[in-house]
Amino acid sequence: MRVMNHPVLGEQKDIEWVTIIFNGKPMKAEKGEMILAALHAENQIVNRYTAKRHEPRGIYCGIGQCTDCMMVVNGIPNVRTCITPVEDGMTVEIQEGLGKWRGDK
Numbered sequence: 001m002r003v004m005n006h007p008v009l010g011e012q013k014d015i016e017w018v019t020i021i022f023n024g025k026p027m028k029a030e031k032g033e034m035i036l037a038a039l040h041a042e043n044q045i046v047n048r049y050t051a052k053r054h055e056p057r058g059i060y061c062g063i064g065q066c067t068d069c070m071m072v073v074n075g076i077p078n079v080r081t082c083i084t085p086v087e088d089g090m091t092v093e094i095q096e097g098l099g100k101w102r103g104d105k
């Protein structure tokens, strides 16, 4: 889902890539982009599941105001991924409820 050749801005060149670990699997991301953008580029649109009804949530505001994009990042729950840039080697996991990692089941 990345725009590598934009009709106005031209071809994307000299991209620096980093590797993040999403739910235990390596995934490439563009250095400096937000975690949420990297996940969307790989068609990953669910960031967390609600505590009461176990409903999936993904991007809503995209500017750090709604908390729908919260995930577990480097073991820390409730990180707003739309305003958190990727770092090489960081772990990102889908958040269950108020902060339990899905892999803990």
Ligand code: FES
Pocket (backbone or CB within 6 Å): 058, 059, 060, 061, 062, 063, 064, 065, 066, 067, 068, 069, 070, 080, 081, 082, 083
């Ligand atoms: S999408 Fe709303 S806080 Fe991230």
